[in-house]
Amino acid sequence: MSRNITLNINGAQHTVDVEDRMLLSDAIREKAGLTGTHVACEHGVCGACTILLDGEAVRSCLMFTVQAAGHEITTVEGIAPAPGELSVVQRAMQDNHGLQCGFCTPGIVTSLTAYLRDFPNASDDELKEALSGNLCRCTGYMGIINAARQAQKEIQGSAK
Amino acid sequence: MSGQAAGRYVGQSIKRKEDPRLLTGQGRYVDDVQLPNMAHVAFVRSNIARGKITNLDISEALQVPGVIAIYTGDDLNPYIKEYWHTMGGPRPALDDPSGAHPPASVLAPGDVRFVGDPIAMVIAENRYVAEDAAEMVIVDIDVEEPIIGLDMAVAHPEMKVHHELNKNFSGIMPYMEVPPVDEMMASAPHVVTRRFKQARATNVPMEPRGIIVKHDRGANEITIWSATQNAHEVRSFCARLIGFPAQRIRAIAGDVGGGFGQKMMVSRDEAAMMIAGYLLGDRPIKWIEDRRESLIAANQAREEWVDVTMAVTPEGDIMGCRVNFLEDVGAYPPGAGGGAGMSAGMFPGPYKMPVVIPQGTSYFTNTCGKAPYRGPWMMETVAREQMMDHVAAEIGIDPIEFRRRNIIHQSDLPYTTCTTLVYDVVTPEETLDQAMEMLDLAKFRAEQEKARAEGRLLGLGVGVYIEPSAIAFGILSSDQANVRMDENGKVLVALSSGSHGHSIETTMPQVIAEHLGCDIDDIIIMQGDTASAPIGPGTGGSRTAVIVGGACQTAAGKLKAKILEIAAHTLEANVDDLEVNDSVVSVKGTPAKQLPFAQIAAMAYMMPEMLPEGMEMGLEVSARYKPAGSFTYSNATHVCTVEVDPKTGMVKILRYIVSEDCGQMINPMVVEGQIAGGVVQGIGGVLFEHMIYDKDGNPLATTFLDYLVPTAPEIPDIEYGHIQTMSNSLGGYKGMGEGGAIVSPPTVANAIHDAVKHLGVHPTDFPLGPSQIRDLLVHAGAAV
Ligand code: FES
Numbered sequence: 028m029s030r031n032i033t034l035n036i037n038g039a040q041h042t043v044d045v046e047d048r049m050l051l052s053d054a055i056r057e058k059a060g061l062t063g064t065h066v067a068c069e070h071g072v073c074g075a076c077t078i079l080l081d082g083e084a085v086r087s088c089l090m091f092t093v094q095a096a097g098h099e100i101t102t103v104e105g106i107a108p109a110p111g112e113l114s115v116v117q118r119a120m121q122d123n124h125g126l127q128c129g130f131c132t133p134g135i136v137t138s139l140t141a142y143l144r145d146f147p148n149a150s151d152d153e154l155k156e157a158l159s160g161n162l163c164r165c166t167g168y169m170g171i172i173n174a175a176r177q178a179q180k181e182i183q184g185s186a187k
Numbered sequence: 188m189s190g191q192a193a194g195r196y197v198g199q200s201i202k203r204k205e206d207p208r209l210l211t212g213q214g215r216y217v218d219d220v221q222l223p224n225m226a227h228v229a230f231v232r233s234n235i236a237r238g239k240i241t242n243l244d245i246s247e248a249l250q251v252p253g254v255i256a257i258y259t260g261d262d263l264n265p266y267i268k269e270y271w272h273t274m275g276g277p278r279p280a281l282d283d284p285s286g287a288h289p290p291a292s293v294l295a296p297g298d299v300r301f302v303g304d305p306i307a308m309v310i311a312e313n314r315y316v317a318e319d320a321a322e323m324v325i326v327d328i329d330v331e332e333p334i335i336g337l338d339m340a341v342a343h344p345e346m347k348v349h350h351e352l353n354k355n356f357s358g359i360m361p362y363m364e365v366p367p368v369d370e371m372m373a374s375a376p377h378v379v380t381r382r383f384k385q386a387r388a389t390n391v392p393m394e395p396r397g398i399i400v401k402h403d404r405g406a407n408e409i410t411i412w413s414a415t416q417n418a419h420e421v422r423s424f425c426a427r428l429i430g431f432p433a434q435r436i437r438a439i440a441g442d443v444g445g446g447f448g449q450k451m452m453v454s455r456d457e458a459a460m461m462i463a464g465y466l467l468g469d470r471p472i473k474w475i476e477d478r479r480e481s482l483i484a485a486n487q488a489r490e491e492w493v494d495v496t497m498a499v500t501p502e503g504d505i506m507g508c509r510v511n512f513l514e515d516v517g518a519y520p521p522g523a524g525g526g527a528g529m530s531a532g533m534f535p536g537p538y539k540m541p542v543v544i545p546q547g548t549s550y551f552t553n554t555c556g557k558a559p560y561r562g563p564w565m566m567e568t569v570a571r572e573q574m575m576d577h578v579a580a581e582i583g584i585d586p587i588e589f590r591r592r593n594i595i596h597q598s599d600l601p602y603t604t605c606t607t608l609v610y611d612v613v614t615p616e617e618t619l620d621q622a623m624e625m626l627d628l629a630k631f632r633a634e635q636e637k638a639r640a641e642g643r644l645l646g647l648g649v650g651v652y653i654e655p656s657a658i659a660f661g662i663l664s665s666d667q668a669n670v671r672m673d674e675n676g677k678v679l680v681a682l683s684s685g686s687h688g689h690s691i692e693t694t695m696p697q698v699i700a701e702h703l704g705c706d707i708d709d710i711i712i713m714q715g716d717t718a719s720a721p722i723g724p725g726t727g728g729s730r731t732a733v734i735v736g737g738a739c740q741t742a743a744g745k746l747k748a749k750i751l752e753i754a755a756h757t758l759e760a761n762v763d764d765l766e767v768n769d770s771v772v773s774v775k776g777t778p779a780k781q782l783p784f785a786q787i788a789a790m791a792y793m794m795p796e797m798l799p800e801g802m803e804m805g806l807e808v809s810a811r812y813k814p815a816g817s818f819t820y821s822n823a824t825h826v827c828t829v830e831v832d833p834k835t836g837m838v839k840i841l842r843y844i845v846s847e848d849c850g851q852m853i854n855p856m857v858v859e860g861q862i863a864g865g866v867v868q869g870i871g872g873v874l875f876e877h878m879i880y881d882k883d884g885n886p887l888a889t890t891f892l893d894y895l896v897p898t899a900p901e902i903p904d905i906e907y908g909h910i911q912t913m914s915n916s917l918g919g920y921k922g923m924g925e926g927g928a929i930v931s932p933p934t935v936a937n938a939i940h941d942a943v944k945h946l947g948v949h950p951t952d953f954p955l956g957p958s959q960i961r962d963l964l965v966h967a968g969a970a971v
């Protein structure tokens with residue numbers, strides 16, 4: 028069965044024709060053409076495919092596209108405040124060498140963005156724990172953890 | 188001892204140029220390439236480790252709407268013209284006594300030889316349909332007894348994975364009788380023998396393998412997009428494989444999501460895609476591996492045993508070693524697949540060993556093939572560094588003192604090892620000193636003692652090694668940079684490098700900007716497309732900083748020389764009196780007399796009358812660099828402290844210290860990133876990762892829930908110390924891409940050993956997960 032649904036991604040409407048079984052990650056990549064969302068396991072383990080669904084970090088490989096109709100989706104392409112700029116988290120990732128090959132990166136950026144918004148005062152251990160749902164094979168996590176620390180400081184600073 | 192001062196760019200932690208693209212979802216990985224009319228591939232793979240295919244029925248699958256074609260071994264294998272990788276060279280004869288490559292096939296040739304062996308490929312309108320149809324292909328297999336694990340391969344030399352061959356090994360270094368050494372060993376005061384085992388692991392790039400093949404019959408051209416470390420090899424392998432003119436094949440690697448060696452050589456599945464794409468014609472086909480395939484059928488590594496016998500004097504001077512390297516290369520490694528030969532050469536590492544007699548065998552088994560994984564020869568360091576601790580314990584001296592007694596000093600350089608390697612500029616002793624200073628040994632020993640009194644187990648591990656970086660022989664010998672300044676004074680650089688996360692778009696512009704005198708933002712790098720990239724071996728063997736860096740430095744120098752010549756002519760000055768700052772040439776002491784690069788570039792392309800007599804127009808140079816030696820040696824000492832929970836066997840890493848010497852650092856931030864990545868992969872190989880097979884040959888780790896790669900909470904903050912001694916390669920650079928992964932496993936293992944050795948526990952086998960450690964403690968009667 029396939030049907031026409033409208034996805035709201037990064038503030039734009041995409042009307043797509045999808046089979047009921049099509050994964051949201053595939054629809055975002057192939058139907059909406061937003062290839063920043065990466066697929067690295069399709070088991071819900073690696074976190075590379077993480078998007079924000081109504082602001083919550085979710086794994087797009089664990090959802091069917093049809094379930095996303097009517098919700099607001101934010102992908103890594105929609106995180107920066109404006110084209111050519113970087114968000115606090117994205118800048119912290121660059122400043123701290125939080126990425127090498129970049130394949131896990133979109134999932135890290137989306138996950139951290141949601142986590143630091145909700146838990147700006149998380150402890151260092153909680154920060155690391157929050158990152159445990161995102162696998163990275165290149166960085167050894169050092170750069171990512173340092174990026175999280177920097178972004179957290181900035182977010183705390185701007186809240187004051 | 189420390190090197191040249193950092194330059195304006197070289198030696199600075201410049202933020203990466205590739206990051207804004209990758210952070211905003213604008214990378215271009217192979218799966219992001221969507222071509223019109225593209226079809227999608229799913230493989231049918233064997234669930235049986237070994238057996239004859241008695242029935243292969245594709246008729247029902249062909250009926251699935253949307254299926255375009257289904258190919259089996261009978262369809263594709265006959266198209267194989269030649270099957271070998273440039274790095275490994277042509278195939279030895281089937282009866283060559285010294286080794287073998289697996290027989291050439293891209294899909295199972297009537298029988299299956301490991302679980303994951305590709306049997307058929309389904310090509311369909313989309314991936315969903317291809318997978319549906321793949322499920323409907325009927326395969327009956329007459330199961331035969333497989334060879335699983337080194338135990339069985341060693342015990343049954345008469346069994347063969349490949350019936351086409353007259354042996355079951357891909358490489359062999361036979362036992363050598365050396366009477367003087369054997370006599371020495373027989374009469375040595377102390378002779379210690381151990382067998383160290385590494386557990387099978389796999390590279391696990393976060394981006395699995397993927398390839399698109401497009402055969403344009405009209406133009407008689409093949410274009411391949413591939414997640415590869417080496418686009419040129421994809422092109423030349425494909426040309427040989429199907430006998431297609433190499434100049435009519437273009438291979439493109441865009442962004443590549445990690446590889447760590449796995450994407451260095453074309454694999455069988457990719458070769459199947461090349462033949463299928465060629466046959467199908469006119470419709471591009473795409474295959475993106477899923478994670479299960481990646482875990483069971485992309486290549487694996489590290490299943491190795493090393494037997495070491497070491498003779499020592501009572502004072503702790505190493506007298507000599509016999510070492511036997513046994514490795515499992517699976518069924519279909521690319522080429523011979525083994526690392527034992529290189530391991531043998533590197534075994535002495537940072538120590539003065541009067542003699543090392545190596546032997547080794549690389550066995551075929553009915554498992555996934557072995558391929559390079561970050562430091563493919565690293566079993567030498569894994570064995571040697573654990574052996575140092577075991578021998579020290581046996582003869583009753585401190586393992587750090589034992590190392591110091593045998594380590595190579597500055598006064599020994601240049602030092603020729605008994606395996607004939609010549610170390611010119613290395614600092615093993617200095618990194619050991621620095622690491623110890625960072626640790627504060629006395630303080631740790633006091634803590635350890637106090638903890639022990641409380642029933643807690645703390646341990647300290649040390650690992651020292653020398654890395655043969657910038658491996659430069661055969662196709663790996665050289666790299667090239669083509670540097671073009673355009674008519675606006677901007678710089679376009681085509682490199683033979685291949686990036687899969689190496690920060691090349693940042694580090695190589697640092698080298699060029701430093702030596703050309705331009706702004707780093709005026710430089711753009713092109714790599715990974717055979718239509719524009721100079722010939723080279725891509726990434727591998729920790730080569731980029733040294734060899735590509737050398738090419739960039741030479742090319743920048745050549746270009747600068749031409750720019751200065753033009754400027755000298757126009758400014759009526761001597762070249763020697765000119766200086767370059769921020770893309771402006773000026774006369775020293777007369778800053779008013781100056782010419783910006785943009786103006787010089789305009790002259791070079793558009794104003795022949797402004798050029799010196801006889802000068803060729805344009806501003807484009809190329810340089811190919813080969814380092815003087817076959818290796819550029821770097822070195823490091825790693826130190827790790829752990830706490831072992833005597834109840835659960837859990838290991839917690841408390842501190843991890845790295846002191847390393849990679850010569851002139853181009854970008855310290857990138858250096859530390861490479862170290863961290865390697866260290867954590869190595870930690871994973873000891874504590875978490877195990878690609879385990881049952882006795883029937885079924886892989887038991889087929890998802891990320893079973894194959895455990897380290898995650899953020901398990902990682903301590905890594906502490907870095909740097910010693911910079913200039914190598915004899917251009918720029919003083921030394922490679923360091925693999926070292927982190929090479930020496931971290933024995934360092935962690937030694938720390939665990941140190942925590943439990945007073946209980947009579949002396950671990951030798953990886954993995955050292957909680958259950959293994961708990962078992963060792965129970966066995967020693969030391970469990971609580
Ligand atoms: S691809 Fe969705 S969690 Fe891995």
Ligand code: FES
Nearest residue numbers: 127128163164165
């Ligand atoms: S940067 Fe490569 S997997 Fe994280």
